[in-house]
Amino acid sequence: MKELPELIDEFLEYLEIEKNCSKLTIRDYRHYLDIFNRWLSSTLPGKTIKDLDLSIVRKYRVYLSNRVDDKGLTLKRVTQNYYVIALRSFLRFLIKNDIKTLEPSKIDLPKTESRSLKFLDRDQIDRLVISIDTSKPQGKRDRAILELLFSTGLRVSELVSLNRDKINLERREFGVIGKGGRARLVFISDRAAAWLKQYLDTREDIYNPLFIRYSGKEIPEGRGEKMRLTARSIERIVKKYVKAARLPVDATVHTLRHSFATDLLTNGADLRSVQEMLGHKNISTTQIYTHITNRQLREVHEAFHSGNK
Numbered sequence: 001m002k003e004l005p006e007l008i009d010e011f012l013e014y015l016e017i018e019k020n021c022s023k024l025t026i027r028d029y030r031h032y033l034d035i036f037n038r039w040l041s042s043t044l045p046g047k048t049i050k051d052l053d054l055s056i057v058r059k060y061r062v063y064l065s066n067r068v069d070d071k072g073l074t075l076k077r078v079t080q081n082y083y084v085i086a087l088r089s090f091l092r093f094l095i096k097n098d099i100k101t102l103e104p105s106k107i108d109l110p111k112t113e114s115r116s117l118k119f120l121d122r123d124q125i126d127r128l129v130i131s132i133d134t135s136k137p138q139g140k141r142d143r144a145i146l147e148l149l150f151s152t153g154l155r156v157s158e159l160v161s162l163n164r165d166k167i168n169l170e171r172r173e174f175g176v177i178g179k180g181g182r183a184r185l186v187f188i189s190d191r192a193a194a195w196l197k198q199y200l201d202t203r204e205d206i207y208n209p210l211f212i213r214y215s216g217k218e219i220p221e222g223r224g225e226k227m228r229l230t231a232r233s234i235e236r237i238v239k240k241y242v243k244a245a246r247l248p249v250d251a252t253v254h255t256l257r258h259s260f261a262t263d264l265l266t267n268g269a270d271l272r273s274v275q276e277m278l279g280h281k282n283i284s285t286t287q288i289y290t291h292i293t294n295r296q297l298r299e300v301h302e303a304f305h306s307g308n309k
Helices: 004-017 023-043 054-066 077-096 122-130 137-152 156-160 190-201 221-227 231-244 253-266 271-278 283-293 295-304
Strands: 173-177 183-187
Touching: 004 023, 004 077, 023 054, 023 077, 054 077, 122 137, 122 231, 137 156, 137 183, 137 190, 137 231, 137 253, 156 231, 156 253, 183 271, 231 253, 253 271, 253 283, 271 283
Parallel strands: none
Antiparallel strands: 173 183
C-alpha cells in the first residue's frame, strides 16, 4: 500500500484535475492533511490510513481542540471542522479508489453556533470610502478597491487576480473565474468606474495586475506579477479604513460581498440574479440573505402585525 503522503498528493491532483478546485482550496486541503499526517506519524507511529478508526479520529479531534497557533491561540470550532471536513473528503476519495479505510460518513461534525450576517448599509459604505485620502495614487487605488468590492461583490481571490487589460470601463463589465472554475460576468457601477479610471490614470507602468503595491522594492519582471497586491494586503487595506471610519461593524472584504448582495436584494433584485452575480453554485447559499432583505415580508408585517397599530 502507498504511503500516506503519496495518497495525499494523489487526492490533491484529483481535486485539481477532476474537481477543478481552485489553487486556494488545494493549498488549504494540503495544509489540513499535512497536519493530520504529521500528527498520525508522531502520535501513533506505525499506524497507516487503513488502521484508521473512530477512536483514532477522536484522539485527533482532541489534538485539534488543544492545538495552539503561532499567536498562542487555540483553533476556533469552525476551523477545527475544516480539518475534519478535509479528512472526510480524503477518506471518500480513498474508498472510491478501493483503498480500505474508515467510512467517512461515520465521522460526525459538531454543530457550530450560527453566526449573524455582517453587512454595511449605504451610509456606512459612504463613511468607509470617504475616510480615504485620495490626494495620492495609493489613496486612489484604495478607493478604487473598496468601490469595486461593493460594486461587484467579488471574492478577495477574484479581486487580486484581475488584470487591467481585462477591465472594460466603457461597457462597465469584465469576466472572472470564480470557485470551481465557474465563469461569470461582473458589472461595475458608475461610481466604481469613475474611481477606477482615476486610479488607472495615475499608472505610468506597463504592469498587468490591476492593483499593484506601492511599498517595497519594485520588481518589473514578468509584467509586474510580483507587484500584484496579495489577498492579505487587500484585507489589511479594508481593515485600515474600517478603523479610520470608526464603523460599528468589524468589516472585512467578505463583509463588502455581503453588503453588495444585501443592497441588491433590499432594492428589489430577484434571488436568481443575485445568485448569478455572486457566482454561487446553489441558490441555497444565496438564501442566507433573504431573512434580512425580504421587503415584501417586512411590508406585510408592518401592515398587519398588531404591534404596529
